[in-house]
Amino acid sequence: MSRWPQVPLGELIAEKRGSVDPSKFPDEVFDLYSIPAFDLGQPEVRAGNEIGSAKQIVCPQDVLLSRIVPHIRRAWVVGEIRGRRMVASGEWIVFRHPKIHPRYLRFFLIGDPFHARFMQTVSGVGGSLLRAKASEVGKIQLSIPPLGEQERIVTLLDEADQLRKLRAQADRRNADLIPALFHETFGDPGNLRNRTVVATVGDLLGDGRIIEIQDGNHGEIHPKAAEYTSEGVPFIFANHISKNQVDLTTCPYLTQNRAGKLRVGFARPGDVLLSHKGSIGFTAIVPVGLQTAVLSPQVTYYRLNCKALDPFYTWAYFQTSFFRSELKRLSQQATRAYVGITRQKELPFLLPRLTLQKEFAKWVTAIRKLEAKQAASRERLDALLQSMLHRAFRGEL
Secondary structure (H helix, E strand, C coil), rough: CCCCCCEHHHEECCCCCCECCCCCCCCCEEEEEEEEHHCCCCCEEEHHHHHCCCCCEECCCCCEECECCCCCCEEEEECCCCCCEECCCCCEEEEEECCCCCCHHHHHHCCHHHHHHHHCCCECCCHHHHHECCCHHCCEEECCCCCCCHHHHHHHHHHHHHHHHHHHHHHHHHHHHHHHHHHHHHHHHEEEEECCCCEEHHHHHHHHHHEEEECCHHHHCCCHHHCCCCCEEEEHHHHHHCCCCCCCCCEECCHHHHHCCCCCECCCCCCCEEECCCCCCCEEECCCCCCCEEECCCCCEECCCCCCCHHHHHHHHHCCCCHHHHHHHHCCCCCEECHHHHCCCEEEEEEECCHHHHHHHHHHHHHHHHHHHHHHHHHHHHHHHHHHHHCCCCCCC
């Protein structure tokens, strides 16, 4: 128990924020604090006619907490004025209070104790439709020491957080290795049509190099939210494919009995996944240690004849700007972002020599081993920060 007085977060939610409809100021340029902007690390600079609906007005040093996709910890301190009005999407809960150091509050909002309670305020049917209830979040208690003590704590936590940021910067650089290796090995797919065999996904299904493509169960047979469990068979939505890998820590699960009642969408180790609805173009390889996974209707598996087409090559090819542009082109022919199984058979597929694909796969395997070591290092740094956060908000740091 903290030695400092506690207050409910509801008392820190900003009052009289105001709102503005940027579309009424089509030529004015705004700094937009959107959810995608958080992932990029800076606000979007957008003209009013590019912003679709009314937004919250925010001020420097406001603290933003994302209500959507709540398993991802998104807490953001609004930056200084850059000569433009600053607005934020309605998916942010906005905090502002003179007795709170903004970074002290941000650290609290990314800590394990808060996150566990935050997830208990969430409702929705899954994936991007999950939302935290601001009224319930407002009941969570925060210990508030004097501002001088808050600043001391922030200084200590900043040092630990800086180590994580340096690790993340190195990870981002390493994330460019595989795309660079692909271009070094195979060249730019957009310029290879005259020098490389070009087929379609349908052609490769016809000649057996792709054995099968299949997405998940539609309609009434699709599992209900109440049927999800915390263990069993993973049920993979598009947003559970992150950084070109399946994120098994965030996806729901089904019991073996419930999964057995489904008809299709059973992915196996080595299958290449591609999201084709809503969030289009995410890709991953089902990991070797996973016996089976069930896909949502948002995701397609590509089951390959590995003697004729390499999974790592396919996975990397799906990440190229050439393939993604073709996927986007097909998606725009539908009324929403969607490329169904039939339409996917029209996608172009570039086919370098299999020996070259296999050589590329060896290098990818080595890079992924390096990434696994780096992930372990990142987890240790995360654990260090969480330990310090736990002590800080109990008044023990």
